[in-house]
Amino acid sequence: MTQNLADASRPAAVPAARTTAATTGASRGGWWRDAVIYQVYPRSFADGNGDGMGDLPGIRSRLPYLRDLGVDAVWLSPFYASPQADAGYDVADYRAVDPMFGTLLDADGLIRDAHELGLRIIVDLVPNHSSDRHEWFRRALREGPGSPLRERYHFRPGKGENGELPPNDWESIFGGPAWTRSDNPDGTPGEWYLHLFAPEQPDFNWDSPAVADEFRSILRFWLDMGVDGFRIDVAHGLVKAPGLPDLGSHDQLKLLGNDVMPFFDQDGVHAIYRSWRKILDEYPGDRIGVAEAWTPTVQRTANYVRPDELHQAFNFQYLGTDWDAAKLREVIDLSLDSMRPVQAPTTWVLSNHDVTRHATRFANPGGLGTQIRTAGDRPLGLRRARAATLLMLALPGSAYIYQGEELGLPDVTDLPDEVRQDPSFFRQAGQDGFRDGCRVPIPWSGTEAPYGFGPVAGGPSWLPQPADWAELSVEVQAGDPTSTLELYRSALAVRREQPALGAGTEVEWLAAPEGVLMFRREAAEGSFVCTANTTGEAVRIAAPGRMLLSSTAEAAVESDGESVELPADSTAWWAV
Ligand code: NOJ
Numbered sequence: 396m397t398q399n400l401a402d403a404s405r406p407a408a409v410p411a412a413r414t415t416a417a418t419t420g421a422s423r424g425g426w427w428r429d430a431v432i433y434q435v436y437p438r439s440f441a442d443g444n445g446d447g448m449g450d451l452p453g454i455r456s457r458l459p460y461l462r463d464l465g466v467d468a469v470w471l472s473p474f475y476a477s478p479q480a481d482a483g484y485d486v487a488d489y490r491a492v493d494p495m496f497g498t499l500l501d502a503d504g505l506i507r508d509a510h511e512l513g514l515r516i517i518v519d520l521v522p523n524h525s526s527d528r529h530e531w532f533r534r535a536l537r538e539g540p541g542s543p544l545r546e547r548y549h550f551r552p553g554k555g556e557n558g559e560l561p562p563n564d565w566e567s568i569f570g571g572p573a574w575t576r577s578d579n580p581d582g583t584p585g586e587w588y589l590h591l592f593a594p595e596q597p598d599f600n601w602d603s604p605a606v607a608d609e610f611r612s613i614l615r616f617w618l619d620m621g622v623d624g625f626r627i628d629v630a631h632g633l634v635k636a637p638g639l640p641d642l643g644s645h646d647q648l649k650l651l652g653n654d655v656m657p658f659f660d661q662d663g664v665h666a667i668y669r670s671w672r673k674i675l676d677e678y679p680g681d682r683i684g685v686a687e688a689w690t691p692t693v694q695r696t697a698n699y700v701r702p703d704e705l706h707q708a709f710n711f712q713y714l715g716t717d718w719d720a721a722k723l724r725e726v727i728d729l730s731l732d733s734m735r736p737v738q739a740p741t742t743w744v745l746s747n748h749d750v751t752r753h754a755t756r757f758a759n760p761g762g763l764g765t766q767i768r769t770a771g772d773r774p775l776g777l778r779r780a781r782a783a784t785l786l787m788l789a790l791p792g793s794a795y796i797y798q799g800e801e802l803g804l805p806d807v808t809d810l811p812d813e814v815r816q817d818p819s820f821f822r823q824a825g826q827d828g829f830r831d832g833c834r835v836p837i838p839w840s841g842t843e844a845p846y847g848f849g850p851v852a853g854g855p856s857w858l859p860q861p862a863d864w865a866e867l868s869v870e871v872q873a874g875d876p877t878s879t880l881e882l883y884r885s886a887l888a889v890r891r892e893q894p895a896l897g898a899g900t901e902v903e904w905l906a907a908p909e910g911v912l913m914f915r916r917e918a919a920e921g922s923f924v925c926t927a928n929t930t931g932e933a934v935r936i937a938a939p940g941r942m943l944l945s946s947t948a949e950a951a952v953e954s955d956g957e958s959v960e961l962p963a964d965s966t967a968w969w970a971v
Contacts, residue, residue: 427624427683427706427793428740429897430467431887432517434797436748437474437496438482438857439836442848447855449836449848451497455505457839458512460869464801465887468515470626470685472748474502475521478528480595481818482748482834484519484628485526489613499620506621515623517685522610523629524596532597539580547603549589549639550577562587563639565658566647569593570822573658589639591632591658593818601633601667614674624675624683624706630699631688634663653691660690668704683707685742693733700739707793710742714750717761718779718964720912720929727790727902734792735900741792745783746800752833754780755806766829770808777803778964781882781946782927785966788886789916789925791899796883799837802867803879806832807858814858835860840870885944889968893918908934911961915971924969928961935960940971 441453451474461469473483476491483493492499509516525532535544540552551562553576561574568591575594579585589598599606614625636657651659668684675682684705690696699708716726734741745753750765758776759767780803787794810831812820819828836856839847842865845856865871872878890896895918907913910930916923924939938959945967961967 425681425683425706426467426515427681429791429894430515430793431465431788431890431897432468432470432793432795433461433464433466434470434472434747434795436472436798436834438472439834439848440798441837441839442845442850442854442856443497445849445851445854446495447845447849447857448495450495451492451501451505455501455508458505458508458514462512462514464884465891466514466796468517468623469509470517470795471519473519473521473628477526478595479816480526480593482816484521485524485528485593485596486521487526487528488530489521489609490616503620510621516621517624517626517683518617518622519628520610520613520617520625521628522599522601523632524590524592524598527595527597536577537580540586545586547600547606548597549600549635550586551589551639553587558584558586562589564641564643564645565589565591565639566645567591567593567822568648568651569819570824570827589635591629593822595818598635599633601663607667607670611670611674614671618674618678618682622682623680624685626685626687627705628687630668630686630705630708631660631664631690632658633667634661636661651689655691655695660688660695665698665701665704668699672703672705685709693729697733697737697739700734701737702739707740707742709744709747709795711744713787714744714747715765718757718783718929719761720907720910720927723786723927723929724904724912731791731900731902741790741900742795743787743790743792744795744797745780745787746797746833747795748797748834749830750833751829752780752797752800752804752806753783754800754803755808755832757783758805766827767806768808768829770805773805775964776805777879778947779929781879782929782964782966784883785886785944785946785968786912786925786927788890789896789914789923789966789968791897791901791916793897797833801880801883802838802869802872804835804837804864804867807835807861808832810835810858816858831858834858838864838868840868841865882944882946886968889943893920893923895919896923905939908936910934911936913939918970920970922971924971925966926961926969927966928963931963933960933962940969943968943970 438449440449441457443450443452474496475486476488476493477483477485492502506516531544531547535542552558554560561572565573567573573591574587576587577585590596640657686699686705686708688699688708696708699705710730713726716722730741751767754776757779758771815831817828817830835858836848841847843852844860846868848856872880902914905913912927928934935958947962947965
């Protein structure tokens, strides 16, 4: 099943083409400490062969765009062999590329090209569950109860007189019970198996030494291919509480993020990451692990990035914060304070493939969470999104950008139900699961869909793009100084010129009117001040210095020499 590479020589994982903030960061203890990492969602980035689905050759052809954007690394969501029950987060073979995305040779070429351009590559690793089409799971089903393969998953007899009830009360994150009953080889109803996500995603049993061995081997496989790191899916889920105890309550999704659950954030996960860190450290070039860990507190998130564990963890508390100065200041302080004791960089993120894009979140009233179905006030959302991005890029640590946010793309909130593919949409009877809205393919050029996503005008795209996305294409925005694309390019260029911007663990807060954030950072050539006006009104303040960059397209920071007017919902960077 595993594909083989025809070319046996492997690329070294050390980009050398340019001196970047990433490489200069090495002297302060690692490129990843201040890296800007761009998330590519392979299905939706660029379609090289015109079948309507993005692929590795498509991504490869667009790498120069990412180099020019000014990011340091690219994180690729899964492209492994998969039946795509959860858009690739259901892996059937961890060492093979799904034919819809290309081949292992394409992956090899992509890694090599990226390194030549000075970009690092991080791949997604999905260790909490496999696909139900994974060879181990298929054999476990075929061989029936008592098969040693069943010990690699969580198979249990059901409760009730005839085993007709699930073994415990756990609920799937995608809705419904977290257990599905399997059939015995003779077709009679058999044991149940655990799946915290879709039934097509059975959870591994990490108490099984075979599972631990297999993943250490998978890590080495991709490290030998030259990748610079792994984003670890559901990093908090691998270890379950002994005995799989009942939770004793329903609506468990609402508890997520508030309590330690018997299936999430168990202390046993940390031994796994300590063993992985040793493997990462065996390889040259600072290979990293990034935890996707949903935990009740940022302090518990910090446990994943202790010095002998992973390097970074996503800061979902920041992602979930409204566009509100007081709330932002609180979460920024909390994030920096919680990472300092473990000496890990704080990360910052506003959008990804699982949440409503921030241009749409901020177009809606605050407090609605990260799954929003309404388009809201689009111009307001874009204005705030641009301001939020400049604020994020001024903070110390590493920042994540999700493909298309540099174009100011909104979520597509009106996708017809019949084109949706998010499994949780179906498991929640259409009440939830709107993640397809942030996964619509990228508009690159032209006036007709798929807007350069695929090679042929009028060709297919796996999700339909809105008619007005021609105006948002890369081609239209490139070179327009008022565009969101040029704002991102300028911001990343300034960050590169001033590596000290991403470095460090402190911000110095300055006094500011209500609704305005103002902080100072020490940069290489003097100080740097960031102002963020989160209110809907212009605010006048004493001029902090010489303006470097503003999020407002109309460049409306008005100055009379001594004072300046910060436009509503805007961020500016100042040299002082
Ligand atoms: C988190 C991933 O980001 C999401 O897309 C996926 O559905 C779940 N993990 C399950 O793998």
